[in-house]
Amino acid sequence: MKNRKNLPVAALRAFEAAARHGQISRAADELGVTHGAVSRHVSHLEDFVGVPLFEGARNRPKLTEEGRVFGLALTSAFDQIEDALRSIGRGNGDILDVACLSTFAMRWLIPRLHEFTTIHPRFDVRLATDNRHQQVSVDVRILVVPPHAELPKSCVPLFNEKLALVVAPSLVPDRVEDMLTLPRLETRTRPQVWQEWIDATGEGDAFEPATTRIFDHYHMTIEAALNSLGMAIAPWHLISGDIASGRLAAPFGKVDSKYVYAVDAPRPNKAKTRDFVNWLKEATQEFRD
Amino acid sequence: MKNRKNLPVAALRAFEAAARHGQISRAADELGVTHGAVSRHVSHLEDFVGVPLFEGARNRPKLTEEGRVFGLALTSAFDQIEDALRSIGRGNGDILDVACLSTFAMRWLIPRLHEFTTIHPRFDVRLATDNRHQQVSVDVRILVVPPHAELPKSCVPLFNEKLALVVAPSLVPDRVEDMLTLPRLETRTRPQVWQEWIDATGEGDAFEPATTRIFDHYHMTIEAALNSLGMAIAPWHLISGDIASGRLAAPFGKVDSKYVYAVDAPRPNKAKTRDFVNWLKEATQEFRD
DNA sequence: TTTTTCATGTGAGAAATCCTCACATAGAGT
DNA sequence: ACTCTATGTGAGGATTTCTCACATGAAAAA
Numbered sequence: 173m174k175n176r177k178n179l180p181v182a183a184l185r186a187f188e189a190a191a192r193h194g195q196i197s198r199a200a201d202e203l204g205v206t207h208g209a210v211s212r213h214v215s216h217l218e219d220f221v222g223v224p225l226f227e228g229a230r231n232r233p234k235l236t237e238e239g240r241v242f243g244l245a246l247t248s249a250f251d252q253i254e255d256a257l258r259s260i261g262r263g264n265g266d267i268l269d270v271a272c273l274s275t276f277a278m279r280w281l282i283p284r285l286h287e288f289t290t291i292h293p294r295f296d297v298r299l300a301t302d303n304r305h306q307q308v309s310v311d312v313r314i315l316v317v318p319p320h321a322e323l324p325k326s327c328v329p330l331f332n333e334k335l336a337l338v339v340a341p342s343l344v345p346d347r348v349e350d351m352l353t354l355p356r357l358e359t360r361t362r363p364q365v366w367q368e369w370i371d372a373t374g375e376g377d378a379f380e381p382a383t384t385r386i387f388d389h390y391h392m393t394i395e396a397a398l399n400s401l402g403m404a405i406a407p408w409h410l411i412s413g414d415i416a417s418g419r420l421a422a423p424f425g426k427v428d429s430k431y432v433y434a435v436d437a438p439r440p441n442k443a444k445t446r447d448f449v450n451w452l453k454e455a456t457q458e459f460r461d
Numbered sequence: 462m463k464n465r466k467n468l469p470v471a472a473l474r475a476f477e478a479a480a481r482h483g484q485i486s487r488a489a490d491e492l493g494v495t496h497g498a499v500s501r502h503v504s505h506l507e508d509f510v511g512v513p514l515f516e517g518a519r520n521r522p523k524l525t526e527e528g529r530v531f532g533l534a535l536t537s538a539f540d541q542i543e544d545a546l547r548s549i550g551r552g553n554g555d556i557l558d559v560a561c562l563s564t565f566a567m568r569w570l571i572p573r574l575h576e577f578t579t580i581h582p583r584f585d586v587r588l589a590t591d592n593r594h595q596q597v598s599v600d601v602r603i604l605v606v607p608p609h610a611e612l613p614k615s616c617v618p619l620f621n622e623k624l625a626l627v628v629a630p631s632l633v634p635d636r637v638e639d640m641l642t643l644p645r646l647e648t649r650t651r652p653q654v655w656q657e658w659i660d661a662t663g664e665g666d667a668f669e670p671a672t673t674r675i676f677d678h679y680h681m682t683i684e685a686a687l688n689s690l691g692m693a694i695a696p697w698h699l700i701s702g703d704i705a706s707g708r709l710a711a712p713f714g715k716v717d718s719k720y721v722y723a724v725d726a727p728r729p730n731k732a733k734t735r736d737f738v739n740w741l742k743e744a745t746q747e748f749r750d
Numbered sequence: 751t752t753t754t755t756c757a758t759g760t761g762a763g764a765a766a767t768c769c770t771c772a773c774a775t776a777g778a779g780t
Numbered sequence: 781a782c783t784c785t786a787t788g789t790g791a792g793g794a795t796t797t798c799t800c801a802c803a804t805g806a807a808a809a810a
Contacts (some may be wrong), residue, residue, distance in 0.1 A: 181470035219730040256534035441508040441613035598794040
């Protein structure tokens with residue numbers, strides 16, 4: 173009779189990863205634990221089976237022949253388990269519905285989705301970005317929470333929004349006061365953002381832009397700034413890549429807008445949801461520092 | 462790239478057992494946990510994969526079709542892991558050397574070894590029962606510890622020995638005092654056992670056996686008693702089966718001998734050793750109550 | 751030859767997971 | 781309607797897993 177009672181499943185998983193990588197610390201990276209944890213699992217498994225699985229130099233052990241064969245068998249078994257997990261999610265089980273602002277999707281999320289789907293190929297992310305997403309059921313909702321608003325229980329804050337005045341580098345004059353007359357680029361969906369920036373920085377009271385151009389969505393506003401059409405106030409996370417690459421300049425630095433980006437996941441234990449939210453937290457780490 | 466980071470291995474094992482048995486509580490029995498533990502694993506796994514694995518009546522759920530297919534795939538994978546574990550122990554890795562008294566082996570352990578090897582088919586038990594076992598390296602040593610002796614650190618007490626005067630039922634006269642003249646059966650390896658029994662019970666001072674027969678080993682002494690050759694003082698655990706079946710009688714009951722049976726396992730983490738010691742504890746449970 | 755770098759091993763204690771216990775709930779059988 | 785059997789679950793305990801910090805060892809670099 174089969175009996176799975178004394179199967180050291182955690183140790184088997186750790187050893188399988190170590191055998192596949194040929195290195196304790198690479199396995200630790202994959203499993204998201206310290207090398208010490210993997211080392212202990214391997215040691216425990218060697219006690220359990222009664223034969224050495226690694227041998228040789230203490231700091232760079234090699235698999236024994238038994239360890240190598242054992243590891244291959246375990247890889248095959250765990251691959252089968254992973255395949256079964258992928259199969260059971262067939263249909264729409266692995267479609268992850270994410271709702272967020274269309275600008276956030278276009279300028280931040282979509283450029284990074286490749287990273288997520290590379291790490292988690294079994295999941296398909298389906299974006300919901302129009303205003304109707306408030307009414308449909310999704311797995312994850314990325315919210316922008318205004319100052320003083322209260323977060324729902326299932327929300328986790330991601331980062332505090334920062335704002336920056338951005339402009340194409342070619343438009344930055346030698347003397348900053350000459351910028352005051354540059355065209356001002358505004359966004360219909362966030363008409364007060366210039367005032368918020370002025371309140372937060374104290375700058376710009378003397379700004380007397382020759383013209384003001386209003387665009388329907390932020391990504392258009394930013395695109396206009398990128399094309400030297402004027403200066404815009406933009407959320408930092410939407411343009412941090414352009415700043416880093418030199419396509420935009422932020423001569424006045426960035427300031428806190430008091431808005432909070434948060435992620436809402438009512439069913440966080442679903443693998444797809446948990447994996448996405450964890451990835452999202454890592455991907456937005458730079459905005460929390 | 463493979464990534465085993467978020468594989469809920471404990472839940473997968475629990476579900477696999479539940480799917481194979483078709484019943485939560487049977488899986489719990491196999492895994493040695495309560496049904497509540499298995500129930501939670503299954504529930505957690507359903508959250509994880511995002512589809513129901515069991516359905517129907519709350520008190521007798523049936524596998525869904527997805528659950529059935531998933532369970533089969535997991536059984537195949539876990540079978541592969543078990544096979545790999547068996548293979549890696551090939552050679553002498555799964556031979557378990559157990560040292561103990563020859564009488565204990567013949568009258569207690571060997572009759573029960575079938576149970577152990579049925580439960581743990583991958584292990585071969587090799588008995589060492591002669592006096593030379595003190596000098597060889599074994600996995601498990603079953604000791605009889607005299608009164609006031611100290612247990613080594615790696616020892617675990619099993620049970621306190623009990624003694625009983627035993628005799629074939631046909632020899633038990635209507636009047637107990639008539640037994641005093643029955644032949645006394647003694648054992649060369651434990652010459653003081655009659656005196657120990659008399660000291661412990663207060664009985665027998667008036668015993669005037671017509672003859673005394675001495676045998677080289679306890680199993681011979683007990684065999685003689687079974688064959689109506691007289692009365693013997695025997696450790697209870699060696700004859701409890703014969704008492705239960707009516708082949709022997711213990712008209713004076715049993716008394717504590719002050720000897721302690723213990724198990725010594727210097728490498729308790731080896732699977733074979735741990736499994737055997739655990740089994741031994743369970744099998745000797747009746748002598749601890 | 752000495753120093754530096756890199757990878758693993760491990761003691762101690764914290765964190766997380768797993769489990770038990772006890773009871774509730776639900777459905778089939780009597 | 782009652783009993784029996786099996787599962788579900790809150791609460792808290794037990795065990796396992798992990799981190800942290802440092803030690804150790806061996807190869808590479810200076």
